[in-house]
Amino acid sequence: MLRKILPVITLILSANLFAQSPTKILIANEGFNDFSTGEQVVKPSIAVYDIATNEYQILEEIEGSKFTSDIEVDGDFFYVAADNKVLKYDINTLQRVLTLDVDGVRKLAFYEDQMIITRGDFGVTFDHYVQSYDKNDFSLLYELDQVDGPEFSSEDIVVENGMAYIAVNNAFEFPNYKGLVGVLDLQSKTYVKELSLGVNGDNPDYMTIENGVLYTLNNQDFSTSSVSQINLTSDEVSTNDLLTAGGCGSSIFAKGKFHYQVSGEDLIKSYDFDQNATIGNLLEGRFIYGLHYEPVTNIYYAGETDFVSSGSLFSFNEQGELLNEFNVGVSPGNITFVYESSSDVNDLKEETVEVSPNPFSEGFTIRSENLDQINQIIIRDHLGKIIEEWTGSNLNTSINSAQWVPGLYILEYRMSNETYSTKLIKQ
Numbered sequence: 384m385l386r387k388i389l390p391v392i393t394l395i396l397s398a399n400l401f402a403q404s405p406t407k408i409l410i411a412n413e414g415f416n417d418f419s420t421g422e423q424v425v426k427p428s429i430a431v432y433d434i435a436t437n438e439y440q441i442l443e444e445i446e447g448s449k450f451t452s453d454i455e456v457d458g459d460f461f462y463v464a465a466d467n468k469v470l471k472y473d474i475n476t477l478q479r480v481l482t483l484d485v486d487g488v489r490k491l492a493f494y495e496d497q498m499i500i501t502r503g504d505f506g507v508t509f510d511h512y513v514q515s516y517d518k519n520d521f522s523l524l525y526e527l528d529q530v531d532g533p534e535f536s537s538e539d540i541v542v543e544n545g546m547a548y549i550a551v552n553n554a555f556e557f558p559n560y561k562g563l564v565g566v567l568d569l570q571s572k573t574y575v576k577e578l579s580l581g582v583n584g585d586n587p588d589y590m591t592i593e594n595g596v597l598y599t600l601n602n603q604d605f606s607t608s609s610v611s612q613i614n615l616t617s618d619e620v621s622t623n624d625l626l627t628a629g630g631c632g633s634s635i636f637a638k639g640k641f642h643y644q645v646s647g648e649d650l651i652k653s654y655d656f657d658q659n660a661t662i663g664n665l666l667e668g669r670f671i672y673g674l675h676y677e678p679v680t681n682i683y684y685a686g687e688t689d690f691v692s693s694g695s696l697f698s699f700n701e702q703g704e705l706l707n708e709f710n711v712g713v714s715p716g717n718i719t720f721v722y723e724s725s726s727d728v729n730d731l732k733e734e735t736v737e738v739s740p741n742p743f744s745e746g747f748t749i750r751s752e753n754l755d756q757i758n759q760i761i762i763r764d765h766l767g768k769i770i771e772e773w774t775g776s777n778l779n780t781s782i783n784s785a786q787w788v789p790g791l792y793i794l795e796y797r798m799s800n801e802t803y804s805t806k807l808i809k810q
Contacts, residue, residue, distance in 0.1 A: 400625070404679050404767060404793065405473060407721035408432040410694070411451035411463055412712025414693055425692070425713045427451045429463055429470070431477060431721075434708065434767040439709055442477050453716045457493040457518060461719065466486045469500065471521070474721060483521040483560070486512070492540040493545060494569045498546050502727065503536025505555045511547060512537045513574075525572050532574045533565050534584065539590040541597070543615065544663075545570050548597055550587040551577065558604050564597065564613060577728065578609045584622040587611070591636045598636050598656075600643060604629035610641050610654060623659055633685070637676035638701075644671055649686075666703045673716040680765045680791055682706065686715035688747040707764070742808035749780040749794070756798045762807075763793040784809055 390718035411645075414427035426444040433440075445465050447450070453464035456474065463470040464475065469488055486613040487504035502509050509527040512533045527533065537551035542548075561578045562584035580587060580601060584751040587599040588758040597613040600657045601622070608631045612623040625631075627645045634643035641654040642665045651666040651674065671685040674692070688694035694715045697708035737750040752755070762771035763780070770792075771782070 386476045395612055398760070399658070403439070403721035404722070405677055405794060406434055406723050406767060408434065409454055409456070409461055409719050409721060410696065410716075411454040411713050411717040412694060413450040413714035413716050414445075415713050416490065423449065426495075427465055428712050429454070429472070430711060432711075435763075436771070437707075437768070439711065439713070442472070443479060450714075452488070455488045455491045455493065456719050456721065457498075460518075461721075462498065462518075463539065464500070465492050469498070469516075469521070471518075472708055483516065487536075489536075489538055490540050492542045494545065494547065494731045497524060497569060497658060499540060499569070499704050500540070501537035501549060503538065503553075503555050503642045509536070509668075512551075513540075513565075514675070515572070517567075526576050527567070532567075532752075533563075535561050535563075535575075537565070538588055539599075541590050542569070543597075546615075548590060550590050551600065551620040552586045552588065554586055554588070560604060561600060562587060564599065565592075578613060578618055578620060580609075580620060581622045583624055584611050584620075586630075588631075589634050589636075593636065593639075597734055598639050598641065600631055600636075600641060602630035602632045608645070609774070611655075612656060625654060625661065633671050633674040635674045635676050635683070637678070642676075644674070664703070665698060665701070667715075669697075673718065675718055677720055679722075682765060684718060686711070686718075690714055700736055704804050725788050738805070738807065742810045743784060744810050745785050746781065747782045747807070749782070749796075753798065758797050759797040761797075763796040764788075765791045767793075 386652045406764050410430045410555040412428045415425040427448055427450050428444045431440050445564050448466040451465045459474050461472050461474050467486050469483040472479050472480055481623045487502040487505050489503050490502045491567040492499045496517055500514050502512050511528055515524045517524055533551045535551050536555050537549050539550040547567040547569055549565040551561055551565050553561040559702045564579035565577045566575050568575050584601045586602040588602050589600045591598050595615050600610045601609045608625045608627045611624050612662040613620050620658050629646045631643040642651050644651045650664050650666050651663050651668050653663055653665050653668040655662045669745040672688045673686040682698050684698050686696050694711045694713050696711050696715050759774045764770050789809050794807050
């Protein structure tokens with residue numbers, strides 16, 4: 384019989400490692416506005432979910448806005464785009480600290496002190512579809528008119544190496560959609576060019592950048608969809624049809640693949656650019672509203688809603704296995720993650736600890752030259768919840784994991800009032 388040999392791994396544990404895992408999820412619930420009557424049936428709201436305690440809390444219901452369209456973290460603050468305003472919150476106190484009135488705000492991005500916003504709305508022509516504000520006090524820095532900037536309403540925006548890439552889609556003027564990516568130099572504050580996604584690249588809705596390539600998902604006229612990739616060095620554009628039977632309501636690019644759900648279907652499909660084909664399903668049997676990926680824990684999050692009175696958020700792994708689910712507000716289309724602030728952890732300090740084996744199946748052993756100085760050992764699951772804990776004279780350094788579910792875990796130990804941690808893999 385063949386035996387798989389698992390090596391002893393010497394791990395350098397640091398207080399910074401555990402801080403990389405998310406501690407909270409910020410949620411922008413869109414609410415419900417009846418566009419036929421103009422009635423705001425359910426107000427949009429901002430909420431927070433504590434991963435460790437499994438507690439959900441509404442921070443604020445937003446007055447005077449019909450919906451939310453984005454939520455982003457930058458430094459010690461997070462920002463919410465809500466129809467006719469941008470809201471700034473302190474990430475530690477979770478209190479609103481600043482409000483900017485701006486009609487038609489869609490998406491937000493940040494570069495140094497700049498907060499760049501895109502704009503668009505039904506039946507409204509704006510003089511400026513892209514604006515830049517000082518993120519500290521919300522004073523206007525500059526704005527691009529239709530001559531020196533995008534001529535049409537714009538949606539997603541991503542920043543890379545001092546350049547902002549803007550999805551110019553004219554999404555609010557059916558059927559005159561556009562398929563352009565505008566490029567804004569954030570240092571010179573000039574709109575330098577627009578790149579065409581081609582005849583089948585209209586209506587880019589979602590964008591991301593990975594390894595010098597910009598990826599877009601394009602909803603065309605909502606009867607089908609396509610995906611594009613742009614080499615940011617050469618500006619070479621390639622657009623491929625997904626051959627869907629409709630537009631994509633939710634999508635995310637993760638681990639080299641586009642994951643998407645066609646409106647009205649209950650499958651999240653995966654497209655591989657190398658194979659130029661949809662290669663299978665990431666998840667089956669769920670009608671989602673919003674799709675997100677958390678790369679540290681390798682976990683996907685998706686929302687569900689009846690669009691009128693209720694909503695939920697659930698997480699799953701790349702095998703499609705449900706990990707967690709909890710109730711939220713109506714239409715939780717946008718979320719973002721809060722990671723433990725660097726001010727809350729100790730400075731980098733190395734301790735050599737042996738964990739053997741890792742990955743493991745039935746258990747593992749912790750060894751260290753300074754083992755007698757360790758006063759607490761904690762094991763957390765991928766959500767940050769404590770599943771095992773030993774303190775004082777009851778410390779256990781031979782861990783039995785036979786009953787654990789396979790996946791990612793965090794080993795955390797405390798020594799001399801400092802905390803160190805690392806990742807563990809249960810097979």
